[in-house]
Amino acid sequence: MLRSYLPGLAHFNTRNPEHWFAFGLGSGLLPAAPGTMGTLAAIPFFLLLSLLPVPLYVLLVAAAIPVGIHICGRVADELGEKDPQIIVGDEMLGYLVAMTAVPAGPQWIIAGLALFRLFDILKPWPIHRLQRLPGGLGIVADDLAAGLATWVVLQGMLLLVAASLR
Secondary structure, rough: OHHHOOOOHHHOOOOHHHHHHOOHHHHHHHOOOHHHHHHHHHHHHOOOOOOOOHHHHHHHHHHHHHHHHHHHHHHHHHHHOOOOOOHHHHHHHHHHOOOOOOOOOOHHHHHHHHOOOOOOOOOOOHHHHHOOOHHHHHHHHHHHHHHHHHOOOOOOOHHHHHHOOO
16 A cells, blocks of 8 residues: 555665665655655755764765765666656765755755755756766766755855855
8 A cells, every 4th residue: 555655665675775875765755856855865964974074074975976876876777767766865965065064054954955956956057968977977967066056056155144244
């Protein structure tokens, strides 16, 4: 019965750690807005990582990117699709890129979420072109670019806030 509400659940092997990452701890299996759900699933990871010094945050996220590319590509191949919506590990990585060196306050978490989803959904040039890349790279690269675009906007906002406090 649950499978009728969550059709992606049929593909989720709970014993496979790659599925846990690719499906965003199951958030990508939810029937509505899987990309947004996957981004929301990244917030607890951001909150944990934000406790670290920025260089270590960057190192861990950078190390996760090639792993994520590999996993997203493998799981997409298993599913027989180029970029299945239920794979949201790419959104999680993109959000973590977006939130690099951003304060962990609720206003910044929400701003990062909204901006990241905006860039990820609209995919302005050149972000949309990155989807054409093969395999896991094509799945993840556009989200990393959306994360980078979000990061630039957030850093600009942080500079404006800092300037207004002087």
